[in-house]
Amino acid sequence: MQFKKDEMTSEERLTALFAGRPVDRVPFHGLATGFNAINVGYRIADFYRDAEMGVRAATWTIAQYNWEKMPHIFLGPLGAPEFGGSIRWPSGEYAQAPQIERHPVQSEEDAMKLEMPDIRTAGFIPILRDFAKHSIDAGHPYCLIATDELFLCVANLCSIDILCKWVIKKPDLVHRLMRIATDFKLAISAHLAEEIGTDRLIPWLGEPTTENRLISPKTFEEFVLPYTDEYHEKLIEMGYRIVATHICGEQNANYPLWSKIRMGEPGIISVSQEVDLEDAIRYFPNDVIMGNLTPALIQSGTPNDVYEAARVCIEKGKKATGGFILAPGCEMPPKAPPYNVWMIMKAIDDFGWYV
Amino acid sequence: MPHALFKKLSEAVLKMDEEAAVELSRKVLDEGLDAYSAIIEGLAEGMSQAGTLYDGGEYYVPELLLCADALYAGLDILRPHIKTGEAKFRGKVVIGVVEGDVHDIGKNLVKTMFEAEGWEVYDLGKDVKVERFSQEQQRVGACVVALSALMTTSMLAMPKIIESVKSADPGAIVLVGGAPLSPEIAAGYGADGYADTAKNAVVTARNLLSASNS
Amino acid sequence: MQKKRDSSKDRIGCLLSGQRIDRVPVSTFILGFAASATGCSTADIYSDPQKSFEAQLKTRDIYGYDSDPFFGYASYGAWEFGAKIRLPHGPYQQAPAVEGRLPVETEKDVEALELPKLACDGMLPGALPLALEFSRLQKKHGMRISVVLGGSFTVSVNIASEARLCRWMIRKPDLVHRILRVVTDHLVGVLTLWAEIFGAVNVVPQLWEPAASNQIISPGLFEKFVLPYQKELHEKTLELGINHILCHICGAHEKNLPFWREIPMGNPGIVSFGTEVPLRTAVRTFGSRCIIAGNIRPSTLQTGSKELVRTLCREAIENAKDAPNGFILMPGCEMPVNTPPSNLQAMIRASEEFGRY
Incomplete structure (x- = not known):
């Protein structure tokens, strides 16, 4: 995909964006993982299991579509395999990403016995570290490495079903697990900071489990807010200037609470399709807003519908006072038709110029 | 030293002479010679030589098809006279063209070569659903499953078939062949063997089988 | 998105009219x-x-490749001569296939074989009404008109089956000659119709010949059964005023090349080859009068890495870029449905990187 008049390289564009300076056009991030794999002829599991293949697939796909040079990996079950649970790698026609097979915490007793794993070697952590390393080696100015949020981590430890019950029946236990999750995530972040550095590595903090179809804003305020506040503060203290928070799903009622948390300098706020971009901009006027094309539309919509949806996002996003990245509201569907993706890029070429 | 009649039978197949194959097969029976030896040392030997000529670029598909016609004409006469317990099948093979593909001329030649070599062949035909191969392999207890594809799209069904055959019987040997395949692709798909010609398919099956038995 | 093409960017058009181009064009049967x-x-x-x-x-x-949309399918013939076909469905099918009885299954069928009626008022058989509609769209968009047919032998195989034709070539050659006669007349009829409707100079027919490859028949049978009819087909096509034929010599045809050389392709023609024919041989044999196209292995495009595709394209370009009438980088046959997009992209990039003039 060649743009009419790109005046900046991807590195210049991203650097300017994060420094609050003007950019030539709206940048695009694909939030692509399995899509990258299929695009280059790999199995989806290859992307997640082999960091070198993953970065290669991302690099080729980014170059092919002229996306921003910021490879991205997320391993949703993070927390489960590191504490002794098991996961299943994606296989077959319909699987999209790794999934948890067995949660490490099945009972209160299990929760009390949890011990911090070896951060250097446990579960997914070496993959995250290697992915970041290969990204930087491949010349990408930034990479988004999903260390993810805390409530998600607790849900991965004990399952969302049990967590929802314990929130009401065993609040102390939930606080204990949130404490463990906070310490665990900070330990991973410190390890990555030491091994990779904080200049190019942007922590990607995905949080789908606090969505308001699962928990109330009140629960968020009581269990999520204090730990998340501490987590973000300490990340920034560690030297992670830019932090990306993916507020996944229907969290309109949580936005006032999220907006109390320090998000980075700037933060990247990845907005789901359930939230209006204009609302997100209002809550986070100083941060970079990222979003929020509906993934299912990219997969199944007509090219014209995708183009129109992209246009609407671009028009709204260009008004973001802290800057804007066009992106899907969640992961790019692995089987999105290439033409629909191309139509998004065409919409940027037609409507996304600032100059 | 094969009997002179067997040698003539072999020549009849090689020379695509269906009538001579019929006539000579009858003569084998009239003279009270062993039908099984006539098949192996006569008809099958002729087919094997035809395969060699194909590999050397002297014979092409039309010639092979007519050799096969002569082979089958002889087999029809001799087979009913094989003494019970005498015929030692080399093994059982399930063969077919994979789902989405109707090109079966290559598969039919491979089948002929297997039959000529004394294998018991279960032919599933063309455009065969993924799960049918494993079902048939289980049903008949075949030691080899042979898959054919001519299209780049249909060859994508092969890894699934191999997976289903192997998960039901890890010891089963799977061979693949067809224009878009290569040894590398075959290995990537998890096949035990690949063959570029009909004759080589049988040789490969035989070698893999004896390696797995030893 | 629909617009008439800027003729200076029509690299294949430039090659056909003998003009210089900036780089090797990339064309695909997609x-x-x-x-x-x-x-x-x-x-x-x-x-x-x-x-x-x-x-x-x-x-x-x-992707930005150079070839125009086209309509065609490799099993052309059976439907047009009265058989039923099944359109592709399911995850592994790639193209339409014949269902049920073929037009020729017995010797009597050969005697009874008749030319299908051809008239542009809706009386066209098989896929031809669809092909005609497609060609009208090509015309509307200012493109060359590309009616896609098999060679005489391939269409005969599609009508009577490969195995039957193979046996009859040796046992009943007269039957094969009769089928080839009817098929050749039919193909000339279709091309005449297209020339009348769209103007001969605007039509660049594609004639695909996979069935006569040496994977199936010997050069001797090619000379006897394929050469005379294919030659006649091409000669009559050019007599209509058609200037260029795209002849896809599909599969292992190396031993047939001396015969293909006798067949006129137009001025210039385009001959596209499968991986089985080395491009240097193709350039040596046809380069002085044809544009050479080919020949990246389709299964490598589907299963190989991007680096491997890039390497194969670089080698192909190096071997054929300087052919006197030009070179088009192309897969050796249809682009596999499941080709990873980045491998197609790699072909275009390779042309940009290595194919500059």
């Missing part, structure tokens, strides 16, 4: 691949000219 690239069904590519045309245009928009 059919089912366009369905997966745009999210429509593979069956639409073969049964709905409008959708097929749009899907192919969109796919070209994404």
